[in-house]
Amino acid sequence: xxxxxxxxxxxxxxxxxxxKNVARKVKxxxxxxxxxxxxxxxxxxxxxxxxxxxxxxxxxxxxxxxxAVVSTGEQVTTxxxxxxxxxxxxxARSFTGWQVPVLTDKAAGKARIDTIEPDRLKACLEKGIxxxxxxxxxxxxxxxxxxxxxxxxxxxxxxxxxxxxxDRCDIYTDVDGVYTTDPRFVKNARKLDRxxxxxxLEMASLGAKVLQTRSVExxxxxxxxxxxxSSFEENxxxxxxxxxxxxxxxxxxxxxxxxxxxxxxxxxxxxxxxGVSAAVFDAMAEANVCxxxxxxxxxxxxxxTDMTFTVPQTDLKKALASLESRRERIGFSSLMSDTDCVKxxxxxxxxxxxxxxxxxxxxxxSEKGINVQAIATSEIKISVLIAEDYAELxxxxxxxxxxxxxxxxG
Amino acid sequence: xxxxxxxxxxxxxxxxxxxKNVARKVKxxxxxxxxxxxxxxxxxxxxxxxxxxxxxxxxxxxxxxxxAVVSTGEQVTTxxxxxxxxxxxxxARSFTGWQVPVLTDKAAGKARIDTIEPDRLKACLEKGIxxxxxxxxxxxxxxxxxxxxxxxxxxxxxxxxxxxxxDRCDIYTDVDGVYTTDPRFVKNARKLDRxxxxxxLEMASLGAKVLQTRSVExxxxxxxxxxxxSSFEENxxxxxxxxxxxxxxxxxxxxxxxxxxxxxxxxxxxxxxxGVSAAVFDAMAEANVCxxxxxxxxxxxxxxTDMTFTVPQTDLKKALASLESRRERIGFSSLMSDTDCVKxxxxxxxxxxxxxxxxxxxxxxSEKGINVQAIATSEIKISVLIAEDYAELxxxxxxxxxxxxxxxxG
Numbered sequence: 001x002x003x004x005x006x007x008x009x010x011x012x013x014x015x016x017x018x019x020k021n022v023a024r025k026v027k028x029x030x031x032x033x034x035x036x037x038x039x040x041x042x043x044x045x046x047x048x049x050x051x052x053x054x055x056x057x058x059x060x061x062x063x064x065x066x067x068a069v070v071s072t073g074e075q076v077t078t079x080x081x082x083x084x085x086x087x088x089x090x091x092a093r094s095f096t097g098w099q100v101p102v103l104t105d106k107a108a109g110k111a112r113i114d115t116i117e118p119d120r121l122k123a124c125l126e127k128g129i130x131x132x133x134x135x136x137x138x139x140x141x142x143x144x145x146x147x148x149x150x151x152x153x154x155x156x157x158x159x160x161x162x163x164x165x166x167d168r169c170d171i172y173t174d175v176d177g178v179y180t181t182d183p184r185f186v187k188n189a190r191k192l193d194r195x196x197x198x199x200x201l202e203m204a205s206l207g208a209k210v211l212q213t214r215s216v217e218x219x220x221x222x223x224x225x226x227x228x229x230s231s232f233e234e235n236x237x238x239x240x241x242x243x244x245x246x247x248x249x250x251x252x253x254x255x256x257x258x259x260x261x262x263x264x265x266x267x268x269x270x271x272x273x274x275g276v277s278a279a280v281f282d283a284m285a286e287a288n289v290c291x292x293x294x295x296x297x298x299x300x301x302x303x304x305t306d307m308t309f310t311v312p313q314t315d316l317k318k319a320l321a322s323l324e325s326r327r328e329r330i331g332f333s334s335l336m337s338d339t340d341c342v343k344x345x346x347x348x349x350x351x352x353x354x355x356x357x358x359x360x361x362x363x364x365x366s367e368k369g370i371n372v373q374a375i376a377t378s379e380i381k382i383s384v385l386i387a388e389d390y391a392e393l394x395x396x397x398x399x400x401x402x403x404x405x406x407x408x409x410g
Numbered sequence: 411x412x413x414x415x416x417x418x419x420x421x422x423x424x425x426x427x428x429x430k431n432v433a434r435k436v437k438x439x440x441x442x443x444x445x446x447x448x449x450x451x452x453x454x455x456x457x458x459x460x461x462x463x464x465x466x467x468x469x470x471x472x473x474x475x476x477x478a479v480v481s482t483g484e485q486v487t488t489x490x491x492x493x494x495x496x497x498x499x500x501x502a503r504s505f506t507g508w509q510v511p512v513l514t515d516k517a518a519g520k521a522r523i524d525t526i527e528p529d530r531l532k533a534c535l536e537k538g539i540x541x542x543x544x545x546x547x548x549x550x551x552x553x554x555x556x557x558x559x560x561x562x563x564x565x566x567x568x569x570x571x572x573x574x575x576x577d578r579c580d581i582y583t584d585v586d587g588v589y590t591t592d593p594r595f596v597k598n599a600r601k602l603d604r605x606x607x608x609x610x611l612e613m614a615s616l617g618a619k620v621l622q623t624r625s626v627e628x629x630x631x632x633x634x635x636x637x638x639x640s641s642f643e644e645n646x647x648x649x650x651x652x653x654x655x656x657x658x659x660x661x662x663x664x665x666x667x668x669x670x671x672x673x674x675x676x677x678x679x680x681x682x683x684x685g686v687s688a689a690v691f692d693a694m695a696e697a698n699v700c701x702x703x704x705x706x707x708x709x710x711x712x713x714x715t716d717m718t719f720t721v722p723q724t725d726l727k728k729a730l731a732s733l734e735s736r737r738e739r740i741g742f743s744s745l746m747s748d749t750d751c752v753k754x755x756x757x758x759x760x761x762x763x764x765x766x767x768x769x770x771x772x773x774x775x776s777e778k779g780i781n782v783q784a785i786a787t788s789e790i791k792i793s794v795l796i797a798e799d800y801a802e803l804x805x806x807x808x809x810x811x812x813x814x815x816x817x818x819x820g
Contacts, residue, residue, distance in 0.1 A: 016463060016466040019467060020467065050486065053426060053490055054489070054490065054493060057429060057494045058494065058496070058497035060497065061496075061497075062492065062493055064503070065490075065493045065503070065504055066489070066493075068485060068488060068489035068492070068506075069485070069489035069490060072482035072483075072485050072486050075478060075479070075481075075482050075485075076460065076479050076482050078478060079464070079479035080464065080479060082472065082475045082478070083464060083467045083468050083471045083475045083476075084467045084468065086471075087468035093474070093475070094475055094478045096555075098508065099553055099554075144509075145506075
C-alpha cells in the first residue's frame with residue numbers, strides 16, 4: 001500500500017474550478033489504490049485580505065488574534081475540497097489544525113510544529129477516507145490556533161508525510177519544478193530533475209520561493225521523499241528533492257538564487273579589537289536580528305576600521321535602533337545603511353569536490369563590471385552582495401558562465 | 411457586579427469601521443465596571459458567499475463540510491473585534507465554538523446547543539478580559555464544528571447569557587427594536603417598549619425577522635432579560651423582551667406579522683373518514699415536513715371531500731412527492747398546490763382576556779375585499795392565509811383597525 005501526501009498551494013485552489021481540478025488530481029492517486037492525505041493552502045488572495053483586515057483594525061495587532069483570523073482561509077479550502085472529492089465519489093473529510101491535532105509552540109504568527117498526532121488521520125486513511133488537512137496552522141497547548149508563517153503549508157505537508165511515514169510528498173504549485181534560476185530573469189533557465197536536500201535548503205533560504213525553508217529542513221531530517229510538481233499539467237514530472245546518493249548524474253552547480261531582502265549596515269570608525277565585534281553581534285542577537293554577511297577590513301595602523309554586515313531589510317530599523325542605543329559601548333563614529341543591494345548565490349553540492357568555482361564566479365562578474373561588496377560561503381554555496389541594479393545582469397552572466405542551460409555531469 | 415452579554419449581528423460588523431464602532435459600544439459597558447461577554451456574527455455578506463462556494467462546488471454538499479466552511483465567517487469577526495478592543499485598551503480574546511466549548515448535537519447545518527461549558531469564559535470575565543465568542547457555531551461530540559442555522563448567533567448569545575447567569579442580554583442589530591409590524595409596509599408602525607416572551611415567540615415564528623425563534627424559546631425558558639437595540643444609535647432604548655408580569659401597561663395586540671414562506675396543498679376527492687387525515691399527516695411527518703394550517707370541509711353526503719393544508723414553501727416539493735407516492739393508500743382524485751399565498755397573523759397576550767378580536771379582524775379584511783383561505787389560532791395569535799397580492803393591504807388594514815399606531819392600555 002502506497003501512502004501519499006499531496007499539498008496544493010493557493011494558486012492551485014484559487015477558485016471553485018481549480019478546487020475541482022485538484023479533486024481530480026487527488027482522485028487519480030486514490031483510484032490507483034493509494035492512501036492519500038491532502039494538505040491545502042487558502043485560496044489565492046484570501047490570506048492577504050485577512051491580513052489587511054487585521055492591519056486596518058490596528059497595525060499593532062495581537063499575533064494570537066491575527067492567527068485566529070488568518071487561519072480561517074485554509075479551513076474554507078479544506079471543506080470545499082472535501083465536498084468536491086465527495087462529489088467525485090471519493091470519501092473525504094476536512095481537518096483543521098486543532099482537529100488533527102497539529103501541536104505547535106506558542107509563537108503566534110510563526111509557530112513551530114512540536115508534534116502531529118497521527119491516529120485520527122491514520123484511521124481515515126485505513127478506512128479509505130481522504131483526510132483534507134488545513135495547512136499553515138496548528139494549535140498550542142492552551143488550545144489557541146496558531147499559524148506557521150508564510151509558506152507554512154509546505155511545512156505542514158512535509159511534517160504530515162513524516163509522521164504518516166508517507167512514501168511520497170508531492171508539493172503541487174504553479175511552477176513545474178525547481179529551476180536553475182528564476183526563468184523570468186534567464187529565458188533558458190533549466191528545470192532540474194533532481195536536487196539534493198542540502199542544495200534545496202540553501203536555495204530556499206537564499207531566495208528561491210518554491211518551498212518554505214523549514215519544510216526542506218524537515219524533509220531532510222526525516223528523509224521525506226519530496227517532489228515539486230505543477231497543478232496545471234496532466235502528468236507532471238516536476239523536480240525530486242532527495243538524498244545525494246539518489247542522484248546518479250550529479251551537477252556541480254544546481255542553481256543561482258537572488259534575494260532582494262538585504263540591507264547593508266556599515267559602522268565607521270570602530271576600534272580594531274575583538275571585543276567590538278562581540279558587542280555589535282550581541283546587540284543584534286538581543287534585538288532578535290539575524291546577521292548574514294560580514295566584512296571587516298583590517299586597519300593598517302591597528303586602530304580604527306570599518307565594519308560592514310547585512311541583515312534582512314525588514315529588520316533594518318530595529319537593528320539601527322539597537323546599534324544607536326549602544327553607540328557609547330560599541331564605539332563608532334558613524335552609522336550608515338544601504339538597501340540598494342542584492343545577494344546573488346551559487347549553489348551546488350559539486351563545490352565540495354570541484355575547485356575553482358569561486359574564481360570563475362568572480363571573473364564572470366568582473367567581466368560585466370560588477371563590484372562585489374561582500375562575500376559569504378558555505379560548503380555548497382557562494383553568495384555575493386552586489387548593487388541591486390546589477391541583479392539581473394549578474395544572474396544571467398553566472399548562468400551562462402556555468403552553462404546551467406545544459407546538463408553537466410559531475 | 412453586573413454581567414452583560416452583547417450580541418452584534420452581521421450588519422453591525424459589516425466592515426472595519428463598524429467593528430471599531432462595536433468596540434466602542436463594548437468599551438462603554440466595560441468602563442462602567444461591568445463584566446462583558448460579546449457574541450458576534452460574520453461580517454454581512456460573508457456567510458452568503460461561503461454558502462455560495464459550497465453550492466458551486468456541489469449543490470449536494472455534505473452538511474458537515476458546509477459547517478466547516480461557513481463557520482469561518484464568525485471566527486474572522488471575533489479576532490478582528492478582539493484586536494479592536496485591545497487597541498482601545500480593553501483586554502479581550504476571541505473564542506471559537508470549540509474553544510468555549512459550545513457543545514451541540516450532530517445535526518450539521520441546524521445543530522442544537524446541548525450545553526455550554528462556562529468555566530473558561532467565567533475565568534476571562536473575572537480577570538477583566540472580554541471574551542469575544544463566535545456566534546452560530548459549536549462543536550459536536552466527535553470534535554466536528556457545527557452551525558446552528560440561520561440567525562443562530564441570537565441563540566448563541568441567549569444560551570451564553572443563560573449559562574453565565576447574565577443580568578442582561580443585548581441584541582444589537584440594524585433596527586432599533588421590535589415594531590408593531592414591518593415599517594416598510596406601514597409607515598406609522600410603532601416601536602414597542604416591551605413585549606412578552608410569548609408574543610415575541612409567536613412573532614418570530616410567524617415571520618418577524620428580528621430574532622431567531624429558538625433564541626426566544628431559550629430566553630423564555632431561562633428567563634433571560636433580553637433587549638433588542640440598534641448598533642447605530644448613541645444611547646439606544648430598544649425593545650425589552652420580558653415576562654408578562656414585568657409589563658405594567660399591557661397592550662391587547664402587540665403586532666402583526668406576515669410570512670411569504672407558505673405553500674398551500676389541496677387534496678381533492680378524499681373520503682371523509684378520520685383514517686384519511688392520519689394517512690396524510692403521517693406522510694408529512696415521515697417526509698419531515700411541518701404542517702401548519704389545516705382546513706377540511708365536511709362533505710354534505712359524508713362521502714368525498716377536499717382537504718387543504720399549508721407547509722413551508724421550501725418543503726413543498728418533498729411534500730408533494732411524498733403524497734403522490736401514497737396516492738393509493740390515502741385515496742385522492744387530484745393533488746393541487748399554490749404558492750401565491752401569505753400568512754398574516756395578529757399577536758397579543760390580550761387575546762386571552764379580550765373577546766371579539768377575531769370578529770374585528772375578519773371584518774377589517776372583508777371590508778377590503780380580502781378572502782380568507784384558512785385560519786389558525788392559538789391562545790395569543792390568529793393567523794389567516796390570504797392571496798399574496800393582498801399582503802400589504804391586509805397588514806395596513808389590520809394595523810389601522812386595531813389602532814396599533816398608538817399605545818393602548820389593556
